[in-house]
Amino acid sequence: xxxxxxxxxxxxxxxxxxxxxxxxxxxxxxxxxxxxxxxxxxxxxxxxxxxxxxxxxxxxxxxxxxxxxxxxxxxxxxxxxxxxxxxxxxxxxxxxxxxxxxxxxxxxxxxxxxxxxxxxxxxxxxxxxxxxxxxxxxxxxxxxxxxxxxxxxxxxxxxxxxxxxxxxxxxxxxxxxxxxxxxxxxxxxxxxxxxxxxxxxxxxxxxxxxxxxxxxxxxxxxxxxxxxxxxxxxxxxxxxxxxxxxxxxxxxxxxxxxxxxxxxxxxxxxxxxxxxxxxxxxxxxxxxxxxxxxxxxxx
Numbered sequence: 421x422x423x424x425x426x427x428x429x430x431x432x433x434x435x436x437x438x439x440x441x442x443x444x445x446x447x448x449x450x451x452x453x454x455x456x457x458x459x460x461x462x463x464x465x466x467x468x469x470x471x472x473x474x475x476x477x478x479x480x481x482x483x484x485x486x487x488x489x490x491x492x493x494x495x496x497x498x499x500x501x502x503x504x505x506x507x508x509x510x511x512x513x514x515x516x517x518x519x520x521x522x523x524x525x526x527x528x529x530x531x532x533x534x535x536x537x538x539x540x541x542x543x544x545x546x547x548x549x550x551x552x553x554x555x556x557x558x559x560x561x562x563x564x565x566x567x568x569x570x571x572x573x574x575x576x577x578x579x580x581x582x583x584x585x586x587x588x589x590x591x592x593x594x595x596x597x598x599x600x601x602x603x604x605x606x607x608x609x610x611x612x613x614x615x616x617x618x619x620x621x622x623x624x625x626x627x628x629x630x631x632x633x634x635x636x637x638x639x640x641x642x643x644x645x646x647x648x649x650x651x652x653x654x655x656x657x658x659x660x661x662x663x664x665x666x667x668x669x670x671x672x673x674x675x676x677x678x679x680x681x682x683x684x685x686x687x688x689x690x691x692x693x694x695x696x697x698x699x700x701x702x703x704x705x706x707x708x709x710x711x712x713x714x715x716x717x718x719x
Contacts, residue, residue: 547584563580
């Protein structure tokens with residue numbers, strides 16, 4: 421007999437009903453009404469409840485968003501009981517379309533970073549040619565994957581580049597409790613051909629645009645040298661740690677170099693040491709200028 425575990429989220433209108441095993445066959449579903457839920461008999465049944473607004477199915481859980489006509493504490497036990505009764509009688513949660521395009525199997529694994537709040541999910545294929553950072557869901561119009569990831573209550577920030585996605589969590593959560601769910605979601609999303617990043621991102625992101633060759637030629641010689649040093653000697657190292665570094669500006673009068681730290685590097689406890697003892701000293705030596713100061717600005 422399957423037993424459902426009820427779990428709240430940071431959104432008071434959404435609650436999760438967790439199963440002991442995975443139920444979505446590496447796919448993710450969102451249903452806004454009963455008509456959209458044709459391939460999920462269970463979701464259709466839930467929509468007969470007058471307070472059900474949205475049904476999400478992913479990994480090992482079903483999440484339900486309610487209308488404000490009820491409070492979850494008044495109905496959650498009854499909903500859990502209804503789900504348990506349905507599945508224990510052999511009811512189908514999701515009907516898989518046999519004619520749907522076949523998935524392309526990939527591997528995804530979690531890798532720690534110097535920032536304890538950030539985990540790097542590495543994919544065995546190229547997922548984007550453009551580095552992209554998202555601080556909140558409002559910034560994700562060009563990345564459906566990032567938008568969906570912000571649907572998890574523990575996701576604080578997202579950075580993606582080449583073959584990895586760095587996820588920064590809120591301190592309230594423990595990686596041991598959420599890593600498997602995130603890895604499974606990312607794996608299923610990519611395998612099923614979900615859009616990761618619209619190529620228009622580079623044209624709508626001024627930070628990324630600074631790095632493009634069309635702007636490079638208009639910079640002063642020292643700025644060009646700094647960018648070349650960062651690209652060749654610094655960026656590979658920070659990318660290996662699930663982050664990124666971008667040149668922002670160089671003030672010739674103050675000898676001040678401003679850089680943007682992204683992903684795992686942003687907010688990392690060791691980032692100050694890296695800037696001062698690593699990048700700053702490297703620029704002083706390679707540019708032969710002992711007065712250079714490196715400053716990080718918010719990504």
